[in-house]
Structures are given as structure tokens and as C-alpha cells.
Amino acid sequence: xxxxTPFLLVLFLALGAHGLSTEKCNLTGTWVNDLNSNMxxxxxxxxxDFTGIYHTxxxxxxxxxxxxxxxxxxxxxxxxxxxxxGFTVHWSFSDSITVFTGQxxxxxxxxxxxxxxWLLRSRVENIKSDWKATRVGYNxxxxxx
Ligand code: BTN
Numbered sequence: 359x360x361x362x363t364p365f366l367l368v369l370f371l372a373l374g375a376h377g378l379s380t381e382k383c384n385l386t387g388t389w390v391n392d393l394n395s396n397m398x399x400x401x402x403x404x405x406x407d408f409t410g411i412y413h414t415x416x417x418x419x420x421x422x423x424x425x426x427x428x429x430x431x432x433x434x435x436x437x438x439x440x441x442x443x444g445f446t447v448h449w450s451f452s453d454s455i456t457v458f459t460g461q462x463x464x465x466x467x468x469x470x471x472x473x474x475x476w477l478l479r480s481r482v483e484n485i486k487s488d489w490k491a492t493r494v495g496y497n498x499x500x501x502x503x
Contacts, residue, residue: 382437383462383470389499396502397428406434412447418480418493424451430458440464453481458497472499 385408390396399410410428417423430445432438444459460474478493 381439381464381468383440383464384437385432385441385443385462385472388502389472390502391497391499393497395497397499399428402432402436404434406432406436408432408445410445414447414449417452418454418478419452421451426450432462455479470501472497474499 385399386401388396388398394415395413396415397410397412399408402408408430411425412428413425414423426447426449428445428447430443432443433441440461440463442459442461444457447456447458449455456476456478458474458476460472463471463473465471474497476495476497478495480491480493482488482491
């Protein structure tokens with residue numbers, strides 16, 4: 359028991375220090391992605407729900423791009439260390455919907471980064487065209503200073 363005590367103390371301190379040093383990643387704020395799209399996420403509620411505004415830099419349609427609302431949940435508590443999240447963008451200028459899912463990380467330089475994947479569902483005229491209605495992709499977001 360006497361020999362085990364210092365070992366347990368070192369283990370406890372190591373685990374405690376690691377727990378304290380785990381950096382938090384907070385979704386609230388303005389972000390820009392690798393396509394130069396940007397989004398602002400407003401406050402995350404106590405239930406983990408959030409809203410925001412998405413301004414895409416690109417579009418699959420020829421329509422004029424406009425800001426569009428986004429809505430989603432994240433895992434709690436906020437800010438949880440590196441939480442998973444999802445959100446839907448209800449495009450205001452097209453008939454499409456995009457769903458994003460991802461995780462908020464703190465990288466080796468201490469910078470927050472959102473690693474996401476998305477599905478973009480476009481409206482097609484008939485069921486025979488369903489096969490070409492969904493695009494899939496990857497976006498990485500950095501916090502806009
Ligand atoms: C549309 O084309 O109907 C609406 C705009 C879709 C923009 C897509 S969503 C996934 C990808 N990431 C972006 O930031 N923009 C594109």
C-alpha cells in the first residue's frame with residue numbers, strides 16, 4: 359500500500375492535468391470554410407440547440423446567392439471539449455437543403471477547426487431524376503478573426 363501511494367498520486371496528477379489541459383471548442387461565432395463560404399452561429403442554448411446565418415460562396419444553381427438560415431444541435435455541455443454537431447441550411451434562394459455534420463476540434467497550434475461533411479439535396483422535376491439529386495462533400499471551417 360505504501361509503495362502504491364506515490365504511483366497512484368502520479369497517475370492522479372497526470373490524469374488531472376490532462377483533463378484540465380483539454381482545450382474547449384466553441385461553435386458560437388463567425389467561421390469561413392475552404393470554399394470561402396462563411397457562417398455565423400449565434401448562442402448555443404442550454405439544450406444544445408443553435409441558429410445562425412450561412413453565406414455560401416458557391417451554388418449549384420444560377421440564382422443570385424443570398425444569406426440563408428441554419429439550425430442545428432450540438433452535444434452538451436457547451437463548451438464541451440471538441441463536441442460533435444449537425445446543422446441544416448435552408449437555402450433562401452434555391453429549392454435545396456444542405457445538412458452538415460461534424461466535430462469542433464482544437465488543432466496542434468491551439469486553433470479551432472470544424473471538420474464537416476455535407477449532403478446537398480437539390481429539387482428535381484420527377485422521380486426518374488432522383489439519382490442525380492444529392493451531392494456529397496467535405497468542408498473545413500476556421501474561425502474568422
Ligand atoms: C444551392 O446550390 O442550391 C444552394 C447552395 C449550396 C452551397 C453548397 S452547401 C455545401 C457546399 N459548402 C458550401 O459552403 N457551399 C456549398
